[in-house]
Amino acid sequence: MSVAIRLAGCGRTWPGGSIALHPLDLDIAAGETLVLLGPSGCGKTTLLRLIAGLEAPDAGGRVFFDGEDVTRLPIERRHVGMVFQSYALFPNMDVAGNIGYGLRVRGVARAAARRRVDEMLAMMRLDGLGGRRIEALSGGQRQRVALARAIAPRPRVLLLDEPLSALDARLREQLRQEIDALLRSLGITAVYVTHDQAEAMALGDRIAAMEKGRIAQIGTGRDLYHRPANDFVAGFVGDTNRLATPEGERLVRPEHLALRRSATGGFTVVQATFLGPVVRVLLRDAAGRELRADVPDEDVPAPGERVAVLFQGRSLETEAAASPA
Amino acid sequence: MRRGIGFWTGLGFTLLISAFLILPVLASVIAGVTANQFVGLSSGLTTRWLVEVWANYGGTVLLSLRIALATLAVTLLIGIPAAYVLARHAGVTARLVEEALVMPVAVPGIATALGLILAYGAVGDLRASWLFILAGHVVFCLPFMLRSVLAVLLALDLKGLEEAARACGASWPQRFLGVVLPNVSGGVLAGSLMVVTLSLGEFNMTLLLHTPFTRTLPVGLADAYTALRTEMASAYTLIFFVLIVPLLSAMQWAASRAERLGR
Structure with missing residues (x-):
């Protein structure tokens, strides 16, 4: 039940008047993984938060999930799953409590919720860690719990905000492969924010390279690497002479x-x-x-x-x- | 492990300070159960003073307890939401409000009491009611609750946790009760212990706010001392200890238990 996402004329201006995102149109196909790639301050996180419903677009902007206008829906009613850079796991709950949170607040029956949590623990290779406290987990395990928490309620869209940037290089590589396999097997529409071009190339069906609040180019990794739209894209996805x-x-x-x-x-x-x-x-x-x-x-x-x-x-x-x- | 001279000096100094602080407490406790203070312990032990204190001042003990618990309830109801709002707003206004809320701690209690009397002393029967003292205690204790909850909130990634809860589909009441409150329980406990202790012991402000019918424990204690009944005052102090030590322990126990159950 993956959905297509469409943004129409979505821009974001901060109260001070600085422009985080120039109005843009964007179509993300159902089941596609789109990576938003760019340096810090390029607007990629703002764009993700617009899709999530954590930010509202400037007047005139519209966000559609499969044709349904969700512009006015706050994140808690958009039924999206989100993974944060800081993980943002709840310290007052154990691993199973975190993973089951989205099920509990949505009123899923206790037995069904427990089955789903067990399923997620197995899927994320967290078996036996259900009762573990969050501070007793390694960085990689925390990231997997955050992923499981986002996926457990079967969201329409999965949004990932630099989920691997807090991990060391080797773990990052391993988790990247796991996330890749996960996104393929779920067939879920996913938007993934990163500043790491290797991550973008490995995960994205398409990559949107962003610069100063605009999408400089959108296409496959090969497109961006071999036919960059401008010097910025050429320089950001690899070295150039x-x-x-x-x-x-x-x-x-x-x-x-x-x-x-x-x-x-x-x-x-x-x-x-x-x-x-x-x-x-x-x-x-x-x-x-x-x-x-x-x-x-x-x-x-x-x-x-x-x-x-x-x-x-x-x-x-x-x-x-x-x-x- | 061999311990150097620094350790023994430190230990000696600590014990000395502890003795200095505890000695008056012990002296009070012993005086409170000594039959004849001028003769000393050899005159024998008695519960006479305790019974007499309870007969004369029992009401002040119960009133103090009632005011302390009411103060706690009010500071919880105002302090936690106020800290939450201040933590969510990073602006200058929020910091100014935070500073303003701490003012009652800096201003002498007597001045605050005078202010309360001038402003509200003539309102209905408020002056004669124990609620008047409650108002004073809330003004004085609120900053302690607010500060201790706010400190914990600011140390948390509050914005991140709330956004994560929202992404999971949690409404505001769900995330406030399920995510925010359980994670500030430590600050709430610290604030609660502070508020109850301060309220039970508050004297400066209460001295002006009380009436003969609304005497609290510390005011009664001062009365006992000024009546030169030191054995009575000592027995009074003993009752105070017997009261406050189990109370604070019970609060600590209840909070740690609540925290464990919440996990």
């Missing part, structure tokens, strides 16, 4: 450059840093312009060596780069 070519200026990803030792090459190696999968080589030409190339760890030119730089693959077709500078 600005390369002057006979056809004009081009944006090129570091992994699309190859190096060849050449006494007459135009670049000198400044630094070569081993990163694991690749070696990041920093190059400089006579005019002082810098390039970054990611190359395999095989016979990498050493600092001081002169190299020629070859295109391998594509340059990025951004509108900014395509238009004459």
Whole structure:
């Protein structure tokens, strides 16, 4: 029973007059996972809170769930599930109490609620932890409890606000895979906010890259990576080089450059840093312009060596780069 | 583990201070049950003074208890919602209100009492009623309840918890009773103990607010002392201890039990 979400002319201006979100239209298909990606202050959380019903759009904005106008419904009556960055678990309740809270306040019968809580405990691999106090849980377990609490009442939409940002890198990777599998198996419409482009690429059916209160580009991860709409998107979803070519200026990803030792090459190696999968080589030409190339760890030119730089693959077709500078 | 000279000095100092504080209490308690104070303990122990105090001042004890519990009820009803509203509003106005509410603690009790008498002393039969003293005690005790609940509320992620509860579908009464209140129970308990203790012991303000028919325990105690009946006053103090120690223990016990049941 996943629903499609439609936003029409939704903007948000703070009482002081600063604009958090410029009016925008957005369609999210039923069952789709949309990731809102952007730096802090880009409006992604505000957009999520508009969908949730924690914020109201400026006059004229409308939010629809499957055609039903929910603009005036507060969050408690929109039947959404929400996972917060801080988890916001209730310290006065144990794990089962937290997971069952949404069922209890909605008046689900005791026995049915208990069955559902047990189901959630099993699904989130929290078996045996039902009676555990919240402060006795690890960060990863807390996140899973927060997810279970959001999902238990079978919400129409699942909203996640940077759910992994408080976890360390390895745990984040693992939970990301779990959330991915969960979203696929539930088939629920989900909106996921993050500032981490790897997370966005891994989870999003589509990604909306946001900048200064606007959606700069919306599309699949591949769209954003290979055909960024502008310099901001190009720079936010990966590293880019600005390369002057006979056809004009081009944006090129570091992994699309190859190096060849050449006494007459135009670049000198400044630094070569081993990163694991690749070696990041920093190059400089006579005019002082810098390039970054990611190359395999095989016979990498050493600092001081002169190299020629070859295109391998594509340059990025951004509108900014395509238009004459 | 070997303990250094610092430990023993610290322990000695602590014991000395404790003795200094407890000695008058013990002296009072013993004087309250000594047959003849001028002769000392060798004159034997008696319950005569206790019985006499109860006969003369029993009413003040019951009135003090009634006022303390009523003060507690009123400060709970006003203090918790007020703290909640102040915690939800971060603005300058909220902080000014918070400061203003603490004023009665800074102003001498006698001045507050005078203010109450001037403003409301002529209203109906209020001046003659124990409710007049109750009003004074509420003014004096409310900041303590408010502050202690507010401190806990500000340490909580109140906004986050309420939003999470809303996302789960909880209406305002559901989230206030189910999420906010249980998580501030520690502050409510601390505030309650403070309010009951302060109300039972309040003298400055009550001295002016009371009438011969509405004497509280501390006022009666002062009366006993000024009548130079030290053995009576001591017995009176003993009754006060017997009263307040179990009362505060019971409140502590009830609160910790309520907290455990809530989990």
